[in-house]
Amino acid sequence: MQHPLTSDTAAVRLGEELPYKDLELFLRRNIENLPNDILEVQQFPAGHSNLTYQLKVGKWTAVLRRPPHGPVAPKAHDMEREYKIISSLQPFFSPAPKPILFSNDQSIIGSSFFLMERKRGLVIDGTFPKGIEPTPEINRQISEIMVSKLAELHAIPYQQTSLLEISKPEGFMERQVHGWIKRYERVKTDENPAVVPLATWLSANIPKRHEFAVIHYDYKLNNMMFNEDFTSMEGLFDWEMATIGDPLADLGVALGYWIGKSDPTIIQNGPGRSVTMLDGFLDRSEFIDLYARKSGRDVTHINFYLAFAFFKLAGICQQIYYRYKLGQTDDPRFASLNEYVNSLMIHGLSIIEEEL
CATH class of the missing domain: 3.90.1200.10 (Aminoglycoside phosphotransferase (APH), C-terminal lobe)
Incomplete structure (x- = not known):
């Protein structure tokens, strides 16, 4: 039985917002043929560690990953390392998302971050998505x-x-x-x-x-x-x-x-x-x-x-x-x-x- 895809994003949590203006300027400088629409941001609410967001400009979408706010453990939340990992494994393992770009410029969102493809599907987080009856x-x-x-x-x-x-x-x-x-x-x-x-x-x-x-x-x-x-x-x-x-x-x-x-x-x-x-x-x-x-x-x-x-x-x-x-x-x-x-x-x- 086929199920309609349900939304896996939500409004950005208070205190975890991204600086839209600086980020949009960065995207326009680095992403070719980006539509003229305004940048829309939502957050993936699952997880207790790195922060993950959906970026949407018209029909263009991507996922942004950044470390959590505040001090972090030594060597933890290494965005460049994670970007290298998916870049290396994606040709061998299709569930790994395709990489788009990495930035270590702290002035854009206050930390390093990377962009990767936005995959579509169903995520099970504690419960099955709404409207789906597991058997x-x-x-x-x-x-x-x-x-x-x-x-x-x-x-x-x-x-x-x-x-x-x-x-x-x-x-x-x-x-x-x-x-x-x-x-x-x-x-x-x-x-x-x-x-x-x-x-x-x-x-x-x-x-x-x-x-x-x-x-x-x-x-x-x-x-x-x-x-x-x-x-x-x-x-x-x-x-x-x-x-x-x-x-x-x-x-x-x-x-x-x-x-x-x-x-x-x-x-x-x-x-x-x-x-x-x-x-x-x-x-x-x-x-x-x-x-x-x-x-x-x-x-x-x-x-x-x-x-x-x-x-x-x-x-x-x-x-x-x-x-x-x-x-x-x-x-x-x-x-x-x-x-x-x-x-x-x-x-x-x-x-x-x-x-x-």
């Missing part, structure tokens, strides 16, 4: 597409891309584990008895052998766009964390966002709440088994990667909560993130206890 068949179909595209991404011949210029595959998991433990400690606001045993176990159990692949590292439903009948993935966005790394770490991150019916209530209802608890969606075990068949990879030690994914997600949320606590953002969505962080740590610890 178990559709949910199964979405699950299988997601697994297939993840395996396809991991099969890209990364040596033929330019990602090696901005990636360091060797020692990837060691840097990830130790790095995220340090990042969490820098922004810690609450005491949680699960953190030390979880961090200690992860440090002591880093897998010794890895494969390397192109990884997205933020692979979740609201970073994807599907066609009208959910038979194909039209877009995959938010490439800021992509690199050459361990593909099972990418699988772990995907599974961390893949909320199940047996997960604690606070995780089910958290900011990453997901439709994946609905009938028809694969459960985590089915997702893992299908990925193993599609990719041919050994997933024996996936519990390590899943436990680390919960620790990493907790670290990301803690960074956001820390900014909120310091008054660097007043977004009300962030007010209770500390409780969510604590639950993620506890859940990660419960996973490794299965290994002990």
Whole structure:
């Protein structure tokens, strides 16, 4: 059954407006054959990190990505890096948006930014788009597409891309584990008895052998766009964390966002709440088994990667909560993130206890 496409943009949030005049002047200097119509801007409301806008001038449309306002973590929100990633991967992976241009001129909108193509389709963000009734068949179909595209991404011949210029595959998991433990400690606001045993176990159990692949590292439903009948993935966005790394770490991150019916209530209802608890969606075990068949990879030690994914997600949320606590953002969505962080740590610890 075909569904009409629903709007995935909204009015720009207060305090996150773009300077229309300077931006429009920039566009007219850099975009050929731009229509004479006025610039219209809307915002993509999903996500807690980088800010993403739709730009429209007559029939011309594009998407603008910029960092969040206020201080940001070191090396985070690197617009030039993300632009290089999609530029390198788009020829190999059609869901990656086509790049248009990158600008490091801070005088235009107050930060670096880049433009990319505006893809059209359906985005699932916590719920299905209005007017669409999910069925178990559709949910199964979405699950299988997601697994297939993840395996396809991991099969890209990364040596033929330019990602090696901005990636360091060797020692990837060691840097990830130790790095995220340090990042969490820098922004810690609450005491949680699960953190030390979880961090200690992860440090002591880093897998010794890895494969390397192109990884997205933020692979979740609201970073994807599907066609009208959910038979194909039209877009995959938010490439800021992509690199050459361990593909099972990418699988772990995907599974961390893949909320199940047996997960604690606070995780089910958290900011990453997901439709994946609905009938028809694969459960985590089915997702893992299908990925193993599609990719041919050994997933024996996936519990390590899943436990680390919960620790990493907790670290990301803690960074956001820390900014909120310091008054660097007043977004009300962030007010209770500390409780969510604590639950993620506890859940990660419960996973490794299965290994002990």
